Amino acid sequence: MQNENLPIRVLPLVEASFGLDGGAMFGIVPKPLWTRKTPADEQNRIDLACRCLLVEYANRKVLIDVGIGTRWTEKERNIYKIGNQDVGLKRALAAHDLTANDIDDVVLTHLHFDHAGGLCFEQDGTLTASFPNSTHWVQKRNWDWGHGPTARDAGSYRRDDFGFFEKDGAPPLNIIDGPQELFPGFDVFPQFGHTPGMQICRIQTQSELYFYLADLIPTSAHIRDPYIMGYDLDPLTTLREKRDLLHEAAKSNGILIFEHDPILPMARVETDLSGKIKLIP
Template sequence: METLQIGDVSLTWLSGGVTYLDGGAMFGVVPKGLWSKKYPVNEKNQIELPTDPILIRMNGKNILVESGLGKGKLTEKQLRNYGVTKESQLEESLEQIGLTPENIDFVLMTHLHFDHACGLTKLVDGKYVSTFPNAQIITSQIEWDEMQSPNIRSRNTYWLENWEAVEAQVVPFAEKWELEAIMMIHTGGHSDGHSILMIEDGGETCIHMADLMATHAHQNVLWVMAYDDYPMTSIAAKQKWIPFGLKKNAWFTFYHDAFYRAVKWDSDGKQLVASIKREQ
């Protein structure tokens, strides 16, 4: 398992599943001739996109960022349509480091699309129950409201089976949520309630842009997904937070990147100066 240390805060990537989605959708209006040079595509025009949660350990607390694809929840049609080649092995990952889902204190959800939220619940005797029964689930109020009452577009990704069993655990916030070295900040863009995550400790900074910068190839502020509900808001958020991170010499971390867990760019954002590669 790959790890990153930010001061006294440790980050460990877990195994949450693997999807393959259409590259054109993932890069929006960017021509394939440009994005495919940075992120390879298969014969179906799909790109590999893991869904790997990050375990944060800080002062005795176990904090999960996102929840993975879950296991046994997707139909055969969904598995095919979303190009799923591996479902979640989150519980096995936790077991390897001596933890269980019951040990998770917080689950930080940047947003609640199915590929981030399916792991929040699991089927037990034909009924959905909480995967992390002792955790507070943190997400923005806007995101939580839309999860419960999706519109004609978002109902395809906000699913009842991913929230009904954990409703009592959800702690929504307005614009910002903080816990010691961690801050969640509402940005909108990819979804109306989308948030990013920042960790600052011991003079080190880490920024998790979530689906505003799903992979290292999305660093260009104009390279946003066709999946983004509010692309101009995504662009504005990237214009704000990417330069902020570059100025801080921050690590940028990923949930979806098939090649890197975390990267650092130079102060101009033109060259990679450090990286943690994903184990294949």
């Protein structure tokens, strides 16, 4: 598809490495099965990445998600095995001759701390916006949920990550409700299995179609049906949303982008003769 208004390219940017409990990451799947491809450390954690996505237009730069951020105590860094954390996204942006000031828009898939933690940093005791020149975008259902999660998922939302939007001088926040085309070739659509209103992004560039999956399919090890995270609030909804997405990607020859895979940033999928989805790295 040739259209000069479409994005020129997408660039995956790894903001941090971290680790979460392998059992929580694979839900009901028994450890002897998931450890075949995903080894666990002595504390049962598996390695994960915070992989954001830069979407470049001729005259606009859009960033999807901002990673885990730098506002962590030593104890928390050890619990979550947070690596590369002194600079957040600065290093990854600098590798492309960019700074946080160059980002025009930040699209947040949802407000969990490993996706929205990098929205602000602490300077002289106050929280300062990491992307001061950006318009920020989030789904209303997730914005509302993040302000009143249940006791089960309260640990995944840290109010300080997004609370600074309510202060004077904060960068603009656009709260959207439902599927929408945000920019040419860039659609978001909300999902409800992982957490209400998590939006995944479908991006048609001048040459390829990409799906940025957030936590719907966090790593390439989560393709098969039962591989659904224990964190998900409504796993049967995740199952349906995941199948729909994978079949759409297979049919359109789209490229999946894995936000948390420690090694593989992207892959295509195909449907085999029996109708099963197979990964093509």
